[in-house]
Amino acid sequence: xxxxxxxxxxxxxxxxxxxxxxxxxxxxxxxxxxxxxxxxxxxxxxxxxxxxxxxxxxxxxxxxxxxxxxxxxxxxxxxxxxxxxxxxxxxxxxxxxxxxxxxxxxxxxxxxxxxxxxxxxxxxxxxxxxxxxxxxx
Numbered sequence: 001x002x003x004x005x006x007x008x009x010x011x012x013x014x015x016x017x018x019x020x021x022x023x024x025x026x027x028x029x030x031x032x033x034x035x036x037x038x039x040x041x042x043x044x045x046x047x048x049x050x051x052x053x054x055x056x057x058x059x060x061x062x063x064x065x066x067x068x069x070x071x072x073x074x075x076x077x078x079x080x081x082x083x084x085x086x087x088x089x090x091x092x093x094x095x096x097x098x099x100x101x102x103x104x105x106x107x108x109x110x111x112x113x114x115x116x117x118x119x120x121x122x123x124x125x126x127x128x129x130x131x132x133x134x135x136x137x
Contacts, residue, residue: 007054
């Protein structure tokens with residue numbers, strides 16, 4: 001597989017249109033089309049953005065490995081217990097709650113971990129609140 005075909009495969013795997021992916025990556029649809037058709041090669045910094053956006057590695061995109069490695073769950077489990085990550089994902093999928101973390105699923109892994117830590121902090125603060133206490137205190 002070529003770089004272009006791997007870019008297209010990853011985009012389609014995430015269910016993104018070329019137009020949506022280009023907009024979210026901050027490039028034009030024409031540019032993305034040229035990369036996917038192997039008419040152009042991305043600069044190293046853009047290659048890194050592609051890898052992050054498509055939740056894979058630059059090595060995979062370049063064909064240096066056949067292992068895309070970052071196909072795991074959307075919720076990062078490396079810095080949080082699995083139960084906490086699962087509870088966060090359940091909370092986030094609730095339409096009323098998910099708006100707060102609407103960018104979570106498309107965020108880079110580091111941002112996802114930051115959002116998970118913030119949510120964990122909020123849950124802990126809620127747990128420590130005394131019953132009957134005014135939440136504005």
